[in-house]
Amino acid sequence: MKSNIISGQVGAFLRKSRKEKNMTGKQLAKLIGISQQQISRYEMGITSITLEQLDHFLIVLDKRWVDVINYIEKNTESEKRTENKGSMNKYTSWGDYSTKNIINNC
Numbered sequence: 001m002k003s004n005i006i007s008g009q010v011g012a013f014l015r016k017s018r019k020e021k022n023m024t025g026k027q028l029a030k031l032i033g034i035s036q037q038q039i040s041r042y043e044m045g046i047t048s049i050t051l052e053q054l055d056h057f058l059i060v061l062d063k064r065w066v067d068v069i070n071y072i073e074k075n076t077e078s079e080k081r082t083e084n085k086g087s088m089n090k091y092t093s094w095g096d097y098s099t100k101n102i103i104n105n106c
Contacts, residue, residue, distance in 0.1 A: 004045065006072065007046075007047070008044075009075050010054065011043040013071045014049075017067075028057075028060065032057065032060060054068070
C-alpha cells in the first residue's frame with residue numbers, strides 16, 4: 001500500500017473524528033498547537049503525519065490506535081473490492097463476443 005493512500009486514509013479518519021466531536025479545524029488546531037491550514041493538509045492527506053503527531057491527535061479526539069487501524073483496514077478492503085470489480089468488468093465486458101466465438105476465430 002502506498003504511503004499517500006495511508007496519509008489520505010489517516011486524514012479522512014481525523015476529519016471524521018473531528019466532526020464527530022462537533023469541532024472545527026480551527027478549534028482542533030488550537031488544542032493541538034498548530035495552524036488550521038496544517039490541520040487541513042493532514043485531513044486531505046497532503047502532508048504525512050508522524051506517529052507522535054497522530055498520537056497527540058488521538059488523545060485530543062478521544063480515539064484509540066485500534067480505531068485508526070480498523071478505519072484504514074475497512075477502507076482498504078473496500079478499495080480492493082472496488083478495484084477488483086473494475087478489473088472483472090474489463091475482462092467480462094466483451095460485448096457480443098462469447099468464448100465460443102473467440103475460440104472459433106483463432
